[in-house]
Amino acid sequence: MRRRDWLAGAAALAALPRRARAVGAPLYRRGNDADPETLDPHRSSTVAEAHILRDLFEGLLTYDNRGAIIPGAAERWTISEDRRTYTFRLRADGRWSNGEPVEAGAFVYALRRILAPATAAKYAEVLFPIRNAAAVNAGALPADRLGVTAPDARTLVIALDNPTPYLLELLTHQTSLPVHPPTVERFGDAFTRPGNLVSNGPYLLRDLVPNDRISLARNPHFHAAASVAIPEVAFLPTPDLASAVRRYAAGEIDSLADLPGDQMAALKARFGDQVVLGPGLGLYALAVNTHKAPFSDPRVRRALSLAIDRPYLAEALWGGTMSPAWSFCPPGLDNYRAPPETEGRQGYPIDHEAEARRLLAEAGFGPGRPLRVEYRFNTTDNNRNTAVALAEMWRELGIETRFVYTDAKTHFAYLRDGGDFDIARMSWIADYSDPQNFLFLLRSGNDGMNPGRFADAGYDALLDAAAREPDVAARADLLWRAEAILMRDLPWIPVMHTRSKALISPRLHGYHPNLRNAAPTRFLRLEG
Numbered sequence: 001m002r003r004r005d006w007l008a009g010a011a012a013l014a015a016l017p018r019r020a021r022a023v024g025a026p027l028y029r030r031g032n033d034a035d036p037e038t039l040d041p042h043r044s045s046t047v048a049e050a051h052i053l054r055d056l057f058e059g060l061l062t063y064d065n066r067g068a069i070i071p072g073a074a075e076r077w078t079i080s081e082d083r084r085t086y087t088f089r090l091r092a093d094g095r096w097s098n099g100e101p102v103e104a105g106a107f108v109y110a111l112r113r114i115l116a117p118a119t120a121a122k123y124a125e126v127l128f129p130i131r132n133a134a135a136v137n138a139g140a141l142p143a144d145r146l147g148v149t150a151p152d153a154r155t156l157v158i159a160l161d162n163p164t165p166y167l168l169e170l171l172t173h174q175t176s177l178p179v180h181p182p183t184v185e186r187f188g189d190a191f192t193r194p195g196n197l198v199s200n201g202p203y204l205l206r207d208l209v210p211n212d213r214i215s216l217a218r219n220p221h222f223h224a225a226a227s228v229a230i231p232e233v234a235f236l237p238t239p240d241l242a243s244a245v246r247r248y249a250a251g252e253i254d255s256l257a258d259l260p261g262d263q264m265a266a267l268k269a270r271f272g273d274q275v276v277l278g279p280g281l282g283l284y285a286l287a288v289n290t291h292k293a294p295f296s297d298p299r300v301r302r303a304l305s306l307a308i309d310r311p312y313l314a315e316a317l318w319g320g321t322m323s324p325a326w327s328f329c330p331p332g333l334d335n336y337r338a339p340p341e342t343e344g345r346q347g348y349p350i351d352h353e354a355e356a357r358r359l360l361a362e363a364g365f366g367p368g369r370p371l372r373v374e375y376r377f378n379t380t381d382n383n384r385n386t387a388v389a390l391a392e393m394w395r396e397l398g399i400e401t402r403f404v405y406t407d408a409k410t411h412f413a414y415l416r417d418g419g420d421f422d423i424a425r426m427s428w429i430a431d432y433s434d435p436q437n438f439l440f441l442l443r444s445g446n447d448g449m450n451p452g453r454f455a456d457a458g459y460d461a462l463l464d465a466a467a468r469e470p471d472v473a474a475r476a477d478l479l480w481r482a483e484a485i486l487m488r489d490l491p492w493i494p495v496m497h498t499r500s501k502a503l504i505s506p507r508l509h510g511y512h513p514n515l516r517n518a519a520p521t522r523f524l525r526l527e528g
Contacts, residue, residue, distance in 0.1 A: 309389075
């Protein structure tokens with residue numbers, strides 16, 4: 001085994017000052033992974049944005065602080081016998097932040113807007129279970145053919161093409177959030193600016209300073225405003241995790257949603273039970289440009305995958321906050337079975353070195369012609385350390401790696417907009433616990449989520465068949481066969497499956513790690 005101590009940092013961490021208790025107004029300083037690219041729910045796509053939008057808006061359903069689905073803007077709902085029609089009754093006391101009532105028409109407007117071709121929503125495909133959604137999104141049908149209607153101001157009906165076992169959970173997602181129609185029509189893309197944004201959640205937007213903070217204040221018109229204990233929350237971007245930990249130790253931040261994996265042992269020794277690890281449904285992967293030689297050659301992708309020491313990355317580099325991944329879908333998803341795996345789990349990477357060299361030689365690479373890889377990633381301590389480790393692992397095969405790194409907003413926007421690349425870091429946190437929420441990423445034409453433009457007709461056909469299949473077990477079999485294609489061709493090389501990791505101040509109460517990694521501020525409270 002070729003394992004190296006590439007990184008250090010525990011000693012520096014041990015020198016941090018003891019954490020001071022914050023005093024003053026009950027402002028919740030909430031560390032967030034990155035600065036959001038947008039606060040438009042229909043153009044958002046990242047977890048960092050989801051945390052903020054969950055405080056600003058309320059969907060038909062929402063999550064509590066234990067990750068359970070609870071009523072949101074809808075107080076109750078019924079499901080038809082064939083499970084293709086959902087009827088929601090909106091609460092009578094629902095209000096926008098300007099005091100106007102939240103009516104069913106706002107949800108019709110919002111769902112039509114996100115699926116409109118002009119919106120160019122990168123996340124639109126997750127809503128394709130809604131009747132005619134795919135055709136509306138493609139411009140083949142007008143918006144009024146979408147299967148969403150409002151018979152009256154408090155009733156919303158959603159019709160589906162096929163039974164969808166995860167529909168209720170999907171309606172908690174930011175793609176399903178309402179927007180205030182008059183504000184969008186008046187301000188256009190500027191409707192998300194402070195002073196313009198009208199939202200229906202527990203908080204309203206007070207201020208936005210790029211790369212510094214997004215400040216929210218309690219929405220007095222929210223139907224449960226009396227139970228919202230924290231009056232103000234500031235979301236602070238924390239891509240530099242080492243710096244974020246220092247700020248936490250100094251009492252400048254009350255919680256962190258990510259931690260430097262290589263320092264986990266020192267963090268646990270220093271902060272004890274303030275370090276909170278939890279379950280998760282996410283993937284850390286390497287997207288490969290399958291339309292660019294030589295990465296269009298599956299042999300090259302297989303060789304790159306075989307060289308990766310996943311247990312080292314997950315356990316040593318990330319401090320046990322990740323688990324090694326040989327499958328695309330993580331274990332434990334609802335409506336599924338144990339996922340298929342790519343080769344390499346048995347033994348150590350050195351045991352697969354001969355096979356990796358053989359594959360590279362067949363593809364035309366060797367000592368006289370090294371494979372050169374440009375690896376793009378968004379900058380955090382963990383991602384930078386992982387990039388260095390991957391390059392060292394690939395170097396054992398004679399592969400030369402250069403890095404291109406930017407902030408998260410720039411990185412993901414570049415990939416979504418079709419920028420050129422060889423290999424790029426991708427991550428995905430499940431919006432709902434179902435294999436479809438991972439497998440849809442690599443459907444043909446889903447360019448916003450599939451930057452390598454992987455396309456396979458057989459794969460698409462299996463996803464289509466699964467969408468039509470009412471039997472859950474038969475559907476799972478179809479999705480398993482689809483994932484097996486991904487593990488054969490490796491358009492994304494799975495590296496690790498995620499766990500949630502956080503630093504939680506003793507003054508913050510109500511945080512409970514959960515599978516959805518949901519911690520809405522409305523359910524939290526502060527001391528001091």
